[in-house]
Amino acid sequence: MIRSIVACSLVGWLLVAGPTAIAGGLDLHWLWDDRCAECHGHAGDFARRLERVDGELKVRHPIGDMREFLRHHYPVGHEVDALYRMLKAQAVTPPRFQAECQPCHGSAAAFARRRLALRGDEVVLAAGGRPLATALRDHGVIDTDDVPFFRAVLERVAREVHRQ
Ligand code: HEC
Numbered sequence: 375m376i377r378s379i380v381a382c383s384l385v386g387w388l389l390v391a392g393p394t395a396i397a398g399g400l401d402l403h404w405l406w407d408d409r410c411a412e413c414h415g416h417a418g419d420f421a422r423r424l425e426r427v428d429g430e431l432k433v434r435h436p437i438g439d440m441r442e443f444l445r446h447h448y449p450v451g452h453e454v455d456a457l458y459r460m461l462k463a464q465a466v467t468p469p470r471f472q473a474e475c476q477p478c479h480g481s482a483a484a485f486a487r488r489r490l491a492l493r494g495d496e497v498v499l500a501a502g503g504r505p506l507a508t509a510l511r512d513h514g515v516i517d518t519d520d521v522p523f524f525r526a527v528l529e530r531v532a533r534e535v536h537r538q
């Protein structure tokens with residue numbers, strides 16, 4: 375209870391404070407879990423069920439622009455566009471991390487938060503700073519052909535979690 379009050383007032387403050395106060399923006403997966411998951415569940419599963427028209431996401435009822443809808447739905451302050459981009463990417467990402475990696479590593483967001491970091495534009499391992507791509511190639515359980523897919527997923531999630 376106390377935790378949720380603290381979390382609410384924190385997000386309230388961050389949303390009001392806006393991007394000048396936080397250089398990079400909020401951890402989008404945290405924002406989703408805090409504000410949206412209660413009603414919509416897992417973000418990726420939700421996104422894959424959304425309607426897509428010409429590569430953009432559309433709201434079903436009332437039919438229309440999703441960014442406009444999100445501006446008036448549940449408050450996410452300055453993060454509408456960032457959240458929209460996250461949902462758009464998730465909508466076309468098959469849930470392979472969930473199926474093939476989660477049993478050992480937990481969710482992609484939790485993994486990216488704890489184990490990955492951004493060094494300039496590059497996504498690296500938080501411990502030691504090795505490039506993510508190298509770690510995936512050396513992993514052992516990941517087929518070489520699958521490395522680009524998992525690299526793209528984890529790099530995107532790392533950028534959604536560690537905003538710059
Ligand atoms: C208290 C419950 C509740 C919360 C919290 C909530 N939503 Fe919703 N949302 C709904 C309901 C109800 C609908 C309309 C029915 C539906 O499409 O699921 C909806 C619809 C949507 C849609 C349109 C879905 C479609 O297929 O047209 C999107 C996108 C969406 N919500 C995103 C969000 C985001 C992002 C957040 C967090 C910032 C959020 N919602 C928080 C209840 C909620």
Ligand code: HEC
Binds near residue numbers: 476478510524
């Ligand atoms: C059978 C369990 C298992 C599965 C499945 C698995 N991993 Fe791993 N992974 C490990 C172990 C064990 C390590 C080395 C110890 C550690 O870092 O947790 C590791 C390490 C890693 C690392 C390096 C992390 C670091 O900080 O050094 C990455 C990145 C990684 N795994 C990604 C993946 C991805 C992506 C998948 C899914 C395609 C996957 N793993 C599937 C067990 C697994």
